[in-house]
Amino acid sequence: DIQMTQSPSSLPASLGDRVTITCRASQDIGNYLRWFQQKPGKSPRLMIYGATNLAAGVPSRFSGSRSGSDYSLTISSLESEDMADYYCLQSKESPFTFGAGTKLELK
C-alpha cells in the first residue's frame, strides 16, 4: 500500500503568514493527489485536485505544488477562516490513503 507521510502534524501560525503543509508519497503517485480542508463538526472540503489545481470556489491564496514525491499545500496569506485541519489523499491506486493530517492553528 502507498503511504502518505504528512508534516507537520501541528502548525501554529499568525494571520497574514505564508504557510506550507507537505505530504511525501512512498511510491510514485503522479499527480493523483488531493488536498482537503476540514473544520470541526463538518465534512471535508476539496481544496486542490491533481496536485496543483484549485477546486471550484477555493480562494486563490491556496495553491498546490509537486517536487518529485513531495506534494505541498501553500496558503500565501493566512486568514482566520483558514484555521482547520488539512489532509492529503492519494488516489493513484487502491487502497486510497490519507495523510495523518495537519492542524493549522493561531499562534
Place this chain on the structure above:
Amino acid sequence: VQLVESGGGLVQPGKSLKLSCSASGFTFSSYGMHWIRQAPGKGLDWVAYISSSSGTVYADAVKGRFTISRDNAKNTLYLQLNSLKSEDTAIYYCARLTTVATYWGQGVMVTVSS
C-alpha cells in the same frame, strides 16, 4: 448532489451493523462511491470503494469484515459491518470523489462498546 447516511448507533464488540447512504441529485448508477471514516479526534481513514459496475476494494483493516454494496434502483449505497471491534468506532462518511469535485454526506456515528 445530496448524500445522507443512516443506520449508525451503539453496538457491542463482535456484532454487526449495516449503514446506508441515500443519494440524490445525480445519476447514482454512473459513479463509483466510497466509504471513509474518522475516529473521534483522529484523521480521515479510507474504508472501501465500489465502482459503477460493482467492483469493490477494501482497506486492509476492514477486509473480510466489511462489505460495500449498492442498489442502483434505490439510489442507495451500503456498508455491512461485521465482527465489529472497538477500533471501528468512528463517524462513517459516504462520498463521491470525482476528479475535480467531491461530495460528502454529513456522516453517521458508529460506536462499538460493551
